[in-house]
Every structure is written in structure tokens, then in C-alpha cells.
Amino acid sequence: MTIKIDGKALADEIVQGVAEKVAAFKEKHQITPGLAVVLVGNDPASSVYVRNKVKRSEQAGLNSIEHYLPADVSQAELDALVDTLNKDDSVHGILVQLPLPAHLSDQRVIEAIAPAKDVDGFHPVSAGRLVTGQPALVPCTPLGCMIMLNRQCADLSGKHAVVIGRSNIVGKPMSSLLLQANCTVTIVHSRTKNIEAICKEADILVAAVGKPLFVKPDWVKEGAIVIDVGINAVEVDGKRKLVGDVDYEAIFPHASAITPVPGGVGPMTIACLMQNTLTAAEFQLADAVAE
Ligand SMILES: NC(=O)C1=CN([C@@H]2O[C@H](COP(=O)(O)OP(=O)(O)OC[C@H]3O[C@@H](n4cnc5c(N)ncnc54)[C@H](OP(=O)(O)O)[C@@H]3O)[C@@H](O)[C@H]2O)C=CC1
Numbered sequence: 001m002t003i004k005i006d007g008k009a010l011a012d013e014i015v016q017g018v019a020e021k022v023a024a025f026k027e028k029h030q031i032t033p034g035l036a037v038v039l040v041g042n043d044p045a046s047s048v049y050v051r052n053k054v055k056r057s058e059q060a061g062l063n064s065i066e067h068y069l070p071a072d073v074s075q076a077e078l079d080a081l082v083d084t085l086n087k088d089d090s091v092h093g094i095l096v097q098l099p100l101p102a103h104l105s106d107q108r109v110i111e112a113i114a115p116a117k118d119v120d121g122f123h124p125v126s127a128g129r130l131v132t133g134q135p136a137l138v139p140c141t142p143l144g145c146m147i148m149l150n151r152q153c154a155d156l157s158g159k160h161a162v163v164i165g166r167s168n169i170v171g172k173p174m175s176s177l178l179l180q181a182n183c184t185v186t187i188v189h190s191r192t193k194n195i196e197a198i199c200k201e202a203d204i205l206v207a208a209v210g211k212p213l214f215v216k217p218d219w220v221k222e223g224a225i226v227i228d229v230g231i232n233a234v235e236v237d238g239k240r241k242l243v244g245d246v247d248y249e250a251i252f253p254h255a256s257a258i259t260p261v262p263g264g265v266g267p268m269t270i271a272c273l274m275q276n277t278l279t280a281a282e283f284q285l286a287d288a289v290a291e
């Protein structure tokens with residue numbers, strides 16, 4: 001029997017756990033961890049995402065601060081806001097929704113965020129810490145995928161994991177985490193030859209491509225665990241619908257466990273953002289005490 005991995009239910013559980021720890025943190029330090037979310041422009045998909053974060057922050061007992069900037073904001077104005085948030089002691093985590101409009105630089109903003117407040121884990125300092133195995137703020141999506149995998153599989157050691165995609169946001173950090181869990185990791189991308197054959201070798205297949213129904217049933221080994229990171233909006237019978245990178249219906253009978261879209265990796269990403277905000281607040285407090 002194939003297991004449908006319920007990301008929504010697991011996210012509920014994680015946020016509940018964060019809420020308990022946040023309550024203890026508040027009690028002990030009289031500080032409420034704060035998450036600042038910056039949204040440039042009014043892309044409807046991003047607005048949904050920001051709304052979900054606000055809702056989850058409330059459940060977790062975190063302070064959520066939203067900054068909405070117009071689509072034509074200058075780089076200097078955005079830099080100035082990030083600088084203010086870096087210096088604001090009530091803000092423990094900063095997330096600038098990406099991608100930014102074309103006239104702004106994603107990389108410049110990522111590097112402007114103080115590493116201690118980098119709850120996305122996208123700063124080069126965070127990325128470096130992750131690959132070198134030091135305590136780090138780990139990107140939320142790969143972190144959520146690992147929590148699901150650990151639940152599904154008692155020992156990941158020696159498993160062959162194939163990650164489709166090599167972005168700094170998903171594919172690369174995902175590969176680092178799988179390697180740390182003693183998997184044998186293969187990363188495939190747009191220049192890979194024989195991608196189907198490589199995917200078919202996978203005990204664990206993680207798809208982070210951004211192409212609807214990219215992974216076909218005959219690419220999946222019987223009994224593999226399939227994690228679908230993709231979130232693609234498509235029109236079906238004139239209606240907007242979210243689909244992953246994996247042909248879920250067709251692959252379901254071949255997998256031992258599989259994540260749906262929606263209700264899989266997406267909710268786990270937000271739950272991990274809550275967890276990272278608490279972790280960042282704890283790190284910042286420990287550093288302040290050490291100074
Ligand atoms: N569930 C969640 O919480 C989140 C979901 N997402 C979703 O995950 C997906 C991936 O996101 P992200 O990593 O940011 O996307 P990117 O576009 O940055 O990266 C996509 C990767 O897929 C590879 N790729 C593209 N086409 C092919 C192909 N034909 N064959 C093999 N590989 C290919 C690219 O290869 P190359 O490097 O060679 O170009 C690239 O490495 C998207 O659908 C996004 O919406 C993203 C973040 C969070």
C-alpha cells in the first residue's frame with residue numbers, strides 16, 4: 001500500500017510543537033520571537049503565501065510583521081528597509097519574498113540580510129555552514145522534505161537519493177542534507193543525459209524542477225519514496241489548479257510513499273519557517289549572553 005505523505009497534518013504537528021517552545025521562550029526571556037516578511041509588488045501567488053505565513057505565525061505565537069513595497073521600489077529603498085530590520089531587536093527573522101521584480105537583485109538582498117536573521121537560509125554564510133556541517137539556518141523547503149523523509153524511513157543511510165534540480169534554494173541544500181544523512185546523492189539538471197535511467201535508480205526521488213508532470217511513471221523504481229517540491233499553477237477546464245513536478249496519479253501505485261501537491265511540501269516549508277524563526281531567536285539570545 002502506497003502511503004500518501006500528509007504534509008498538512010505534519011505541518012500542523014510541527015507548528016504546535018513550535019508554539020509550545022515559543023511559549024516557554026516567552027516565559028523565560030519575556031521576548032516574543034518576531035518574523036518580518038517583505039513583499040515587493042502584488043503577485044497573487046506570493047500574496048497567498050504571505051497570508052499563510054501570517055496565519056501560521058499566529059498559531060505559533062510568533063510576532064509577524066509584514067512590509068508591502070510597491071513593484072517599482074528602488075534597490076536603495078529596499079536595502080534601507082533590510083538595514084532597518086537588521087538593526088531592529090524585535091525582529092529575529094527576515095524573509096524577502098523571491099523572485100524580486102527584474103530591476104532588483106535577488107542576490108544583493110540575500111546578502112544584505114544579517115546571517116543571524118536569515119530564516120530562509122539563503123545567505124552565503126548559511127549555505128557555507130550547511131555544506132561544512134556546522135549549526136546553520138537551513139532553507140525551509142529542503143528542511144521540510146528531510147522531516148518527511150525521516151518520518152517515512154527509519155534509516156536513510158546508504159539509500160540512493162536522486163535530486164532533480166540544482167537551485168541554491170532547493171536542489172543544492174537538499175543534496176547537502178541527504179548527504180549528511182548518509183545517502184548516496186546524485187543531482188540531475190537540464191544538461192543531464194539519460195535522466196530517466198538515473199531517476200529509475202533512486203530509492204528516494206526529490207523533484208524540484210518547476211515543470212508540471214515532468215517525472216513520468218516509468219522513471220520511478222518500484223517502492224521508491226517520491227518527494228514532489230514543484231508548485232506549478234496550470235489551467236484545467238478554465239480553472240487555476242496547483243500541480244507538482246510529478247505525475248502523481250500515475251506514479252502513486254509504483255511508489256512506497258509520495259507527497260501530494262497541494263498539501264505536501266508547501267505546508268511543511270511554512271512550518272519550517274516558524275521553526276527557523278524560533279531557532280534564530282534562540283541563537284541571537286545565546287550570542288547576546290556570550291558577548
Ligand atoms: N513547495 C515549496 O515550498 C517550494 C516550491 N518551489 C517550487 O519548486 C520548483 C523548483 O524551484 P527552484 O529550485 O526555485 O527552481 P529553479 O528554476 O531555480 O531550478 C529548477 C532546476 O530544475 C532544472 N531543470 C529545468 N529543466 C530541466 C529539465 N528539462 N531536465 C532536468 N532538469 C531541469 C534546472 O536545471 P539548470 O540548473 O540546468 O537550469 C534547475 O536546476 C518550482 O516549481 C517552485 O515553484 C520552490 C520553493 C519552495
Ligand SMILES: Nc1nc(=O)c2c([nH]1)NC[C@@H]1CN(c3ccc(C(=O)N[C@@H](CCC(=O)O)C(=O)O)cc3)C=[N+]21
Binds near residue numbers: 267
Ligand atoms: N524568500 C523566499 N522564501 C521562500 O521560501 C519562497 C519564496 N521566497 N518565494 C516563493 C517560494 C514558494 N514557496 C512556497 C511555500 C509554501 C507554499 C504552500 O504553502 N503551498 C500550499 C498551497 C498554497 C495555495 O493554495 O496556493 C500547498 O502546497 O499545499 C507554496 C509555495 C516558498 N517560496
